[in-house]
Amino acid sequence: MSAVIDTAPATTSTAVPTSGTRAAWTLALPALMLFIGGVVIPLVMTIMLSFHDWGQYKGIEQVFILKNWREIASDPYYVEMFWRTFRLAVLATLITAVFGVPEAYILNRMSGPWKSFFLLVILGPLLISVVARTLGWALLFGGNNGLANKLLMSLGLITSPVRFMFTETGMVVALAHAMMPFMVLAVWTTLQRVDPQIENAAVSLGAGSLTVIGRIILPQIMPGVLSGAIIVFSLSASAFATPAIIGGRRLKVVATLAYDEFLNTLNWPLGAAIAVLLLVALVLIVVGSNALIERRYAEVFR
Amino acid sequence: MKRNGPLALAFHVLFVGFMLAPIVVVCLVAFTPEGFLSIPTSSFSLRWFKAIANYPEFVHAFWVSLWLGALSSFVTLLFAVPAALAIARYHFRGRDLLSALFLSPLMIPHVVLGIAFLRLFTAIGIGGTFLALLIAHVVVVFPFALRLTLAAAIGMDRSVEMAAISLGAGGWTLFRRVTLPLILPGIVSGWALAFIQSFDDLTMTIFLAAPGTETLPVRMFLYIQDNIDPLVTSVSASVIAITMIVLVLLDRFYGLDRVLAAKGDAGRQETP
Numbered sequence: 001m002s003a004v005i006d007t008a009p010a011t012t013s014t015a016v017p018t019s020g021t022r023a024a025w026t027l028a029l030p031a032l033m034l035f036i037g038g039v040v041i042p043l044v045m046t047i048m049l050s051f052h053d054w055g056q057y058k059g060i061e062q063v064f065i066l067k068n069w070r071e072i073a074s075d076p077y078y079v080e081m082f083w084r085t086f087r088l089a090v091l092a093t094l095i096t097a098v099f100g101v102p103e104a105y106i107l108n109r110m111s112g113p114w115k116s117f118f119l120l121v122i123l124g125p126l127l128i129s130v131v132a133r134t135l136g137w138a139l140l141f142g143g144n145n146g147l148a149n150k151l152l153m154s155l156g157l158i159t160s161p162v163r164f165m166f167t168e169t170g171m172v173v174a175l176a177h178a179m180m181p182f183m184v185l186a187v188w189t190t191l192q193r194v195d196p197q198i199e200n201a202a203v204s205l206g207a208g209s210l211t212v213i214g215r216i217i218l219p220q221i222m223p224g225v226l227s228g229a230i231i232v233f234s235l236s237a238s239a240f241a242t243p244a245i246i247g248g249r250r251l252k253v254v255a256t257l258a259y260d261e262f263l264n265t266l267n268w269p270l271g272a273a274i275a276v277l278l279l280v281a282l283v284l285i286v287v288g289s290n291a292l293i294e295r296r297y298a299e300v301f302r
Numbered sequence: 303m304k305r306n307g308p309l310a311l312a313f314h315v316l317f318v319g320f321m322l323a324p325i326v327v328v329c330l331v332a333f334t335p336e337g338f339l340s341i342p343t344s345s346f347s348l349r350w351f352k353a354i355a356n357y358p359e360f361v362h363a364f365w366v367s368l369w370l371g372a373l374s375s376f377v378t379l380l381f382a383v384p385a386a387l388a389i390a391r392y393h394f395r396g397r398d399l400l401s402a403l404f405l406s407p408l409m410i411p412h413v414v415l416g417i418a419f420l421r422l423f424t425a426i427g428i429g430g431t432f433l434a435l436l437i438a439h440v441v442v443v444f445p446f447a448l449r450l451t452l453a454a455a456i457g458m459d460r461s462v463e464m465a466a467i468s469l470g471a472g473g474w475t476l477f478r479r480v481t482l483p484l485i486l487p488g489i490v491s492g493w494a495l496a497f498i499q500s501f502d503d504l505t506m507t508i509f510l511a512a513p514g515t516e517t518l519p520v521r522m523f524l525y526i527q528d529n530i531d532p533l534v535t536s537v538s539a540s541v542i543a544i545t546m547i548v549l550v551l552l553d554r555f556y557g558l559d560r561v562l563a564a565k566g567d568a569g570r571q572e573t574p
Contacts, residue, residue, distance in 0.1 A: 027388035
């Protein structure tokens with residue numbers, strides 16, 4: 001997915017142009033070797049593995065067949081698994097956008113110390129163990145009289161308990177929580193570049209706050225929302241801990257399915273095919289939407 | 303700029319509550335005096351923290367995680383610092399491709415990386431060993447170490463180096479006495495962020511860990527799969543506390559906002 005990462009920093013002022021190419025490669029060589037040995041070769045081996053045969057008694061047979069790929073494409077069990085993963089990722093992305101974008105806007109309008117404090121509170125969970133965070137949701141969801149249900153009922157938002165544990169509803173809520181910081185951060189970063197004078201100008205010309213948000217703010221932060229959405233989508237689609245703990249053993253997603261094939265069924269070639277398909281699908285979706293966004297917002301990215 | 307209205311503030315309070323709820327609940331339940339999952343109402347008890355000592359699997363997994371995190375983030379710096387200097391200072395053919403490759407672990411799903419590593423390590427016969435975990439973690443935390451080191455190397459004042467060169471310093475002396483001290487804050491925070499990443503990783507590690515080399519997140523995950531009881535909440539609360547301590551240290555050393563930015567825009571499109 002190299003196309004989406006462009007971290008080559010603007011160093012035109014300090015970098016020594018073209019001279020010292022050999023020095024640069026010498027410095028980068030150890031890391032390059034590490035990545036060839038630690039990323040490129042294992043990935044190629046995994047792709048090859050996905051074409052091998054496997055049987056309960058014969059184990060892995062080093063042949064070249066399309067059996068695993070055909071099985072994933074034709075067996076409704078696997079097709080449903082990929083659809084569920086896609087569905088959950090889309091829903092989690094929508095929820096983070098619907099709640100994360102307004103929150104980033106509100107954060108940005110706070111005064112200095114409050115802004116940095118709450119930014120820390122909202123982004124901090126990123127660095128806290130995902131197992132601990134998901135355990136928290138498992139505790140909140142509980143049974144029918146879990147805390148989450150009690151709270152929602154007392155607020156009058158629902159009349160009868162909602163099943164969260166071992167359901168897609170619960171998985172989406174926990175996933176959205178885990179991904180929320182990425183969306184808030186992406187939008188917040190874009191908001192930093194919005195000139196507040198434009199908002200003031202609109203207000204002085206008589207625009208109401210809804211008009212300002214809809215016609216002034218949103219169009220300017222849209223690239224941030226979309227790049228946040230891409231991060232959230234790709235991380236949700238490959239999430240493991242949250243679906244495994246909240247979804248339980250029966251409600252599987254692609255990542256937990258690959259895990260089961262590798263460590264329980266021991267059908268490594270099939271597991272490898274599932275993993276490679278996940279990788280390829282994500283690369284295509286991420287690179288494709290990045291290209292679309294860049295074309296649509298060419299003036300912003302210039 | 304206009305201030306937030308009451309409606310916006312109400313939304314904000316609910317949002318923050320949502321973000322903190324699972325973390326707060328874990329920490330509260332960890333202090334329950336009861337033998338079952340409950341939020342302590344009348345009294346707090348440390349019994350479940352003391353109970354961790356009687357469960358050697360957790361204690362052992364904690365030490366594995368600690369060593370793995372400390373070592374892998376140190377080793378990754380040995381690769382990342384020279385690479386960052388190369389990318390920050392030279393324009394050479396393949397530079398963009400190289401930085402894309404170096405950041406690729408951020409974009410490749412960890413489940414795929416876990417499978418790829420498992421395949422490699424089984425093929426070369428070191429599957430399930432600490433060495434295998436170490437190599438995998440060195441690769442996975444590399445982008446985080448690279449980013450913060452790179453930021454420091456780009457922001458560095460080159461004129462100090464020029465002065466040292468004009469005074470006759472060169473090679474190793476120049477690096478050790480001038481360059482290294484100048485980019486040290488970036489290196490230290492790169493180490494700390496890499497440590498947290500390694501310490502928390504579950505998805506990739508679960509493919510590689512064997513009994514004896516299970517890390518804390520792996521042990522916690524496998525435990526939760528069987529049953530959820532107050533013991534695992536007290537372990538989680540301890541992990542949260544350790545993370546908080548590292549975060550406070552990071553904030554003192556470097557500024558947490560910059561670290562979070564490096565972590566948060568995993569694979570994000572950077573606009574030049």
